[in-house]
Amino acid sequence: MFNLFVNLYVKVEAIIGKNDEAIMNFEKVRSIDPYIVTYMDEYAMLLKIKSDHSKLNKLVHDLLSIDPTRPEVFVALSVLCEGKDERGTLSNAEKSIRIDERHIPGYIMKAKKFYESALRLEPGYLGAALALAELHVIEGRNGDAVSLLERYLKDWADDSLHVKLAQVFAATNMLQEALSHYQAAQRINPQNEAAKKGLERLEKQMKGVDPDALEEEEENEVDDADGEQIETELL
Template sequence: MNLLLGRLYLDEGLQSKAEESYTTALRQNPYALEAAIALTKLAVAKDTPLDAIAGPSGGTKMVTRSGQSSVDASARRTEIDQFYIENPMTREADDDGLTQLNMAWMQTLVAAHMDAERGNHRKAVESLSVLDRVFPKNLHCLLHKAALEVDQKLLHQAHVTFKRARQVDDLNVTFMDRYADCLRKGNSCTNLNDLVQELFAISRTCPESWLAAAYYNDSKGDYETALQFCERAIEGRDCYAPAHLLRGEILLRMHRPQPALKAFWTSCRLTRSLEAYTGIITSYCDLHAAGVNRYKEAFAAAKSVVKLFPKKAQSFVLFGSVLALSSEHRSQARQALQKALAMEPRKLSTSFALADLLVEDGDLRGAIERLLALSERHPLEDVFIKLAYVYSMDKQFAEALKYFHQALRLNPRSTEALQGLNRLEKLMRGEDPDELSNSVEQIVAEDQEESMEASEYLSP
């Protein structure tokens, strides 16, 4: 009864009531792992500043739903952190068969979920690996471990772990949307197509099946069909954050930042994630490039990211990208990006943002040199595409052509590389490939006040 009450309270956004119900359920039965896992999410949510989850409308209501939330909140000690070690109820339960061994693995499971919620993915995977040795065919542990490996961009390892989960239960659809995303990111279109067929054979009503199909069509560059499948997934489960997230990503690729922004905010309210905030800020930046001044909203969102994910380099990449929108804040933008680079030297988005700053300053040669050095260390599709675009800006069309083809050799289905080639051909014919005006509205917000705020977030 208390587990059911907890779920109902969560659905209504009544987190305090939900916490009470789950705590009562756990005290009644320490084996109620659903309550323990729910309490890890609620514990991390309590560490989150309210202003960090306010959308453009300023509302702060947050409904916690199923799904991964990667929040880098402070590791405030909570009761659930040590429930199975210190709680007197668990010691009394020894007479009912709750052995020290059982308490150890249950506390390890709680620790894994707590670390996952706080964004400590490596520690979470280590805990799940310990559990995997105790329970080598446990579906829950395999699925969560694979999802965390995707978050760490360990795509091959995640693929292996997901395959193990499929062998344990080939009729399971839970987390199969994440498996589909893993295959999409790894450009494994054939495996992704096979997975979609298998999921539809299991169920044509589960949102996971439709989202997997959306991922497949997105990987083919069929954005309209991918959008339709996202809509089908959302119709099946309105609170399905990954479907809203993918919908926003596709709309951005279709150069529709305004509806993309709405989709990203919906995803963010359902499940706070760095990916959703990345989409939100990218949408604001695209609107700015189209002449729509949304700098204040973008700056507020960037501050929220730094509050929520202070240990993630991507937070400072996004913060620097927003500061770079204003010519008055270019130095602070560079400072934020350098901080991100120091936190995670191998992160491509940081180097891309620094190259963008050089382009904005008119230093195309400097941007090319930075990207060339990056391509030698990381000969990846995204790096070659970025380099090709900068070469085309510098009117070095032969070099641009060379790097677009290098990207296509790595991924013949690359929609961005194909679009870049089409744009390059227009440039070589003397045509203007840009439909939007290149003139951008100058931002004249309260520069001094924003500059002081920016410094606060950049301080060590």
């Protein structure tokens, strides 16, 4: 149970862009329990980002010997095939979904192949680029997401493009860059709600305040007020 908790913590590190720390902690978990499979597909994705092919190969070999029936194993295989065997990438992602249709990383790999194919057929398809960038962020590939989106800035004056870039920069604590893109989005479309809300969150971040903590406090205050109103009505 402890290892599962640590794995979940490491997964969060990857989501917020702390890839090196996440890799180091995944390795610690494996040293404690070499037979753990849960979230090891996430570890495989991080090794792919770092181009650590020897560790990725060993991880996949180990997972296959531990339990070849788990969806994480086929996602890891899909990651291993990525860039070398596109059919294998898609096939293994689909196998992971057949084993467990609730296993999200399998869908991520499958969706990536779909959007990459769409962009090969139509490189200027901004919708596919935005969707693929979101998948990169989910995988912890924030740098890849930024590189992809910035290629479209020259040809697209699009508020959603700037909002997505701002969100990625904000998630990696590059707050000035995030501010610049939120402001650009508002100049293009002053009615963009995502830009407005993003700026509100960003202002809190720039003051060193956790915006999510404030939202939770506000929700609790609303719940308390509702509870008091119900008690008054009962009296």
